[in-house]
Amino acid sequence: MQxxxxxxxxxxxxxxxxxxxxxxxxxKPAVVIDGVADYLRNxxxxxHRGSYVISEISEKLYEDSKKIVAKNLWVENWREIIYTANSTYALNILAQSIWRTGLLKAGDTVLLSIVEHHANVVPWLILKEDYGINVEFIGVNDNYDLDYNDFRDKLTDTVKIxxxxxxxxxxGQIFDLENVSSLLAVRYGKQKPLFIIDASQSVPHFEVDVKKLWCDALFFTGHKIFADSWIxxxxxxxxxxxxxxxxxxxGGAIGMVQESSFTHSQKLPDKFEPGTPNLSWAVSLLRAFEYIESIWGYSILENHEQTLVQYTLEKFLWLEGVRLIGSLDAKKRVGVFxxxxxxxxxxxxxxYLAEENICIRAGQHCAEPFMISLWVNHTCRMSLQVYNTQEDIDRFFDVLLQAISELK
Ligand SMILES: Cc1ncc(COP(=O)(O)O)c(C=O)c1O
Structure with a gap:
């Protein structure tokens, strides 16, 4: 393996x-760390509006960052790419803006899946609490895939998002969202509800094409894909x-401001990026996508991960007294266990693992509704990225076995 x-x-x-x-x-790869340091040093x-050289370089890097993201998501117009802090802020901003625009009303329904991260639950629950929208959840089947029958049943006339x-x-289950889009089109035709995708765990693992997904909006967070946090x-x-x-x-997001009124800028992405953006984070995301392109892109990431996923699943199968919450089908999942x-x-x-310098996570992983539906309240999660090796996985299982025999 590479x-x-x-x-x-x-x-x-x-x-x-x-x-x-x-x-x-x-x-973070060296090219991201060095790229940010180089930018801050030089x-x-x-x-915006600085006509001197380093401001122009900064502006170009900022736009290049948007352009490489657009290219990797198969978006034609990079001006449709907006930057702010993280996925959690993303959904809060989007949900509140949708409400403010009148695209949701009291009594309308937002449909989520039961496995959603809190980032894609709480912003909608705030609208439920404050304005009386409905929030409903689609279940998953025994293979942890989205329950498409349940989904069809829940597609009522009140569903707007x-x-x-x-x-x-x-x-780690990959949901077939192209199928979701088709089902929405069949059920609603041109009056399709807004379809929003939380791609926080897909963009770090495989190529995402917004055209194929046929969605209205999609978001992810930079720190999970080799860039700095808060982008x-x-x-x-x-x-x-x-x-x-x-x-x-x-500042920067308005058309005009007077003492008693203002207008929003009609320019994209400025309209949604008030104030000074985090420029070094944008550079870190630029360098992160350049890194992926430099190792021959997503297909290499995917192949590497598939091999590790298969290897890890086989090891889990041999462990007694351990319940894996996820599918055994390597093709339908990424390396999250x-x-x-x-x-x-x-x-x-x-x-126990931390004592041996092995980093995993314990808890509910910001997916409490899902954990409640499974009747579990504490779990371990180990997860993989391109820098992991079979030796890492062997070490993890060796120490896990030791932990089980000592702690039982
Ligand atoms: C699926 C999913 N959505 C949203 C988030 C939230 O990302 P952030 O912590 O960057 O806001 C996470 C983070 O773990 C996630 O896994």
């Missing part, structure tokens, strides 16, 4: 580190962005 570890300085600086928590946040300046994760951050990417169709009334505005060890608390397992 060695990608060498591209990530954290592993040279911590040779014993076994990092299996990339679903929470990925490690060409940092605020963008369908907002779904592309990949679950607990089971969130929202893509939405130009038509929707033109219609939406932003909930935040100010949530599990429960009978009779041992997840925190004890993760602490």
């Amino acid at each position: 060695d990608f570890k060498k591209d990530f300085p954290i592993f040279q600086n911590n040779p014993d580190l076994v990092y299996l928590d990339s679903t929470a946040s990925s490690q 060409s940092y300046a605020n963008i 369908v907002s779904l994760a592309h990949v679950s951050n607990t089971t 969130w990417v929202l893509w939405a169709k130009e038509e929707l962005l033109n219609t939406l009334k932003p909930i935040f505005s100010g 949530t599990f429960v060890v009978e009779g041992i608390h997840s925190l004890d397992i993760s602490d």
